[in-house]
Amino acid sequence: MRNDLPIGVFDSGLGGMTVLREIHRELPAESTIYLGDTARVPYGIRSDETVRKYCAESVSFLKSRGIKLLVVACNTASSVALESIRAQVDIPVVGVIEPGARAAVASGAHSVAVIGTDATIKSGAYQRAITMLNPDAEVRCRPCPLFVPLAEEGWVDDDVAELVARRYLEELRGTGALVLGCTHYPLFRGVIGRVMGPDTLLVDSAVETALEVRRILAADGILNAGEAQPSHEYFVTDKPQKFALLVERFLGRTVENLSKIQLQTEASR
Amino acid sequence: MRNDLPIGVFDSGLGGMTVLREIHRELPAESTIYLGDTARVPYGIRSDETVRKYCAESVSFLKSRGIKLLVVACNTASSVALESIRAQVDIPVVGVIEPGARAAVASGAHSVAVIGTDATIKSGAYQRAITMLNPDAEVRCRPCPLFVPLAEEGWVDDDVAELVARRYLEELRGTGALVLGCTHYPLFRGVIGRVMGPDTLLVDSAVETALEVRRILAADGILNAGEAQPSHEYFVTDKPQKFALLVERFLGRTVENLSKIQLQTEASR
Numbered sequence: 001m002r003n004d005l006p007i008g009v010f011d012s013g014l015g016g017m018t019v020l021r022e023i024h025r026e027l028p029a030e031s032t033i034y035l036g037d038t039a040r041v042p043y044g045i046r047s048d049e050t051v052r053k054y055c056a057e058s059v060s061f062l063k064s065r066g067i068k069l070l071v072v073a074c075n076t077a078s079s080v081a082l083e084s085i086r087a088q089v090d091i092p093v094v095g096v097i098e099p100g101a102r103a104a105v106a107s108g109a110h111s112v113a114v115i116g117t118d119a120t121i122k123s124g125a126y127q128r129a130i131t132m133l134n135p136d137a138e139v140r141c142r143p144c145p146l147f148v149p150l151a152e153e154g155w156v157d158d159d160v161a162e163l164v165a166r167r168y169l170e171e172l173r174g175t176g177a178l179v180l181g182c183t184h185y186p187l188f189r190g191v192i193g194r195v196m197g198p199d200t201l202l203v204d205s206a207v208e209t210a211l212e213v214r215r216i217l218a219a220d221g222i223l224n225a226g227e228a229q230p231s232h233e234y235f236v237t238d239k240p241q242k243f244a245l246l247v248e249r250f251l252g253r254t255v256e257n258l259s260k261i262q263l264q265t266e267a268s269r
Numbered sequence: 270m271r272n273d274l275p276i277g278v279f280d281s282g283l284g285g286m287t288v289l290r291e292i293h294r295e296l297p298a299e300s301t302i303y304l305g306d307t308a309r310v311p312y313g314i315r316s317d318e319t320v321r322k323y324c325a326e327s328v329s330f331l332k333s334r335g336i337k338l339l340v341v342a343c344n345t346a347s348s349v350a351l352e353s354i355r356a357q358v359d360i361p362v363v364g365v366i367e368p369g370a371r372a373a374v375a376s377g378a379h380s381v382a383v384i385g386t387d388a389t390i391k392s393g394a395y396q397r398a399i400t401m402l403n404p405d406a407e408v409r410c411r412p413c414p415l416f417v418p419l420a421e422e423g424w425v426d427d428d429v430a431e432l433v434a435r436r437y438l439e440e441l442r443g444t445g446a447l448v449l450g451c452t453h454y455p456l457f458r459g460v461i462g463r464v465m466g467p468d469t470l471l472v473d474s475a476v477e478t479a480l481e482v483r484r485i486l487a488a489d490g491i492l493n494a495g496e497a498q499p500s501h502e503y504f505v506t507d508k509p510q511k512f513a514l515l516v517e518r519f520l521g522r523t524v525e526n527l528s529k530i531q532l533q534t535e536a537s538r
Contacts (some may be wrong), residue, residue: 045507145421160429160431
């Protein structure tokens with residue numbers, strides 16, 4: 001039964017786990033397969049062509065396992081490879097950029113700020129997605145490259161995180177909505193909220209993406225009926241122990257059913 | 270004339286520029302060629318086999334340009350590929366680990382602390398080099414992964430840098446010598462010195478490596494006589510503009526004679 005198939009979630013590393021967490025919260029009856037291409041992370045510093053090639057390989061793997069919907073839980077991949085991935089598969093494909101952009105515009109805020117990695121901000125993908133939905137929106141962008149390594153240290157809600165957030169976000173205070181445009185950033189929600197103040201709506205791309213997944217599954221009539229116990233599998237292309245350790249540090253959850261696989265190009269190196 | 274040939278300096282990215290800076294200070298008459306493999310940075314997350322392969326390609330390039338001595342200004346490459354590189358060339362090869370370890374031991378300090386990236390600390394290369402020179406030395410190690418992204422932000426001597434340094438170095442206070450075991454860390458010398466206090470000797474691997482280069486050139490009788498104006502060339506495998514920008518931010522110097530090249534494996538991807 002197609003309804004019983006898992007949702008596939010793909011990221012260059014482990015940031016996409018924040019998206020997976022929201023999918024589990026929003027759709028507890030659904031099975032999932034997560035693939036983190038940890039051997040070739042970070043994608044943000046690769047050329048578009050290379051990113052598309054890596055994505056194609058990851059998507060082939062998830063496709064071979066049998067999935068009913070694919071989530072591209074990586075901002076870089078979402079901004080440069082979504083079209084090529086959609087051409088590769090005949091199931092719905094959801095990226096992380098459009099859902100965040102849509103929620104920011106739907107909030108009615110005239111001024112929208114977007115924070116993300118250098119690569120995401122430079123790609124202009126959020127800027128395009130927001131102004132396509134509301135040509136009058138005033139979009140301000142700020143790369144916040146230290147948030148990812150801070151998250152990997154586990155320093156997400158302390159004095160260092162707050163000092164860094166103040167430095168980055170000072171110039172964005174007063175905007176109506178702030179899109180957390182990197183899969184790691186929801187971990188800093190508390191700190192970012194304190195710095196921005198109560199008048200700025202924080203848009204969590206992970207939450208919005210999970211809501212979008214629910215809408216599509218419902219519209220296509222392929223939500224899991226919820227009779228069997230859902231299963232969750234995890235695959236990485238390198239360093240499974242480090243992945244498991246960081247997921248525990250990040251999300252406070254133990255990863256079971258974790259395997260290391262080798263993708264095509266990686267194998268031939 | 271062999272004496273007129275440049276010194277080759279190789280790093281996975283731009284961190285090795287701190288080593289090059291010290292070579293320029295210590296040996297102003299020498300010409301240099303710098304190669305940063307920016308397309309495949311960071312090496313610290315690759316397997317040893319992959320690092321050795323990348324190094325072999327970079328070394329082939331520098332060798333083809335004609336150099337009289339090779340500096341492996343990358344801690345990861347120095348810890349896993351020095352032997353294979355030495356087997357590949359018939360000129361002196363200097364890594365960054367041994368000179369730092371030697372200076373720490375020569376200081377007479379009984380307790381030596383080493384800070385570096387996750388990969389460098391996990392490799393155990395400094396620990397081995399120090400205890401080989403002084404089996405009684407008490408070696409304490411601490412990875413400080415946030416220093417590299419902080420340096421790339423240019424936040425090397427401010428409140429964020431100081432707070433991060435305090436967090437990392439608290440447990441190392443009181444050690445006799447501290448080895449700055451990553452090419453980026455000399456940029457934090459001021460902050461690290463304030464946190465550690467005046468009783469800890471800071472060992473700068475970049476400075477020690479430059480001194481080692483001078484010693485070897487002198488011993489081999491191949492110091493440049495200093496008659497012709499020295500020339501300095503720079504090569505990277507990706508994103509020359511970003512490299513030039515970061516070097517300017519880091520070292521306050523403009524990079525001229527910068528070219529982008531393509532190494533073998535990179536070309537076949």
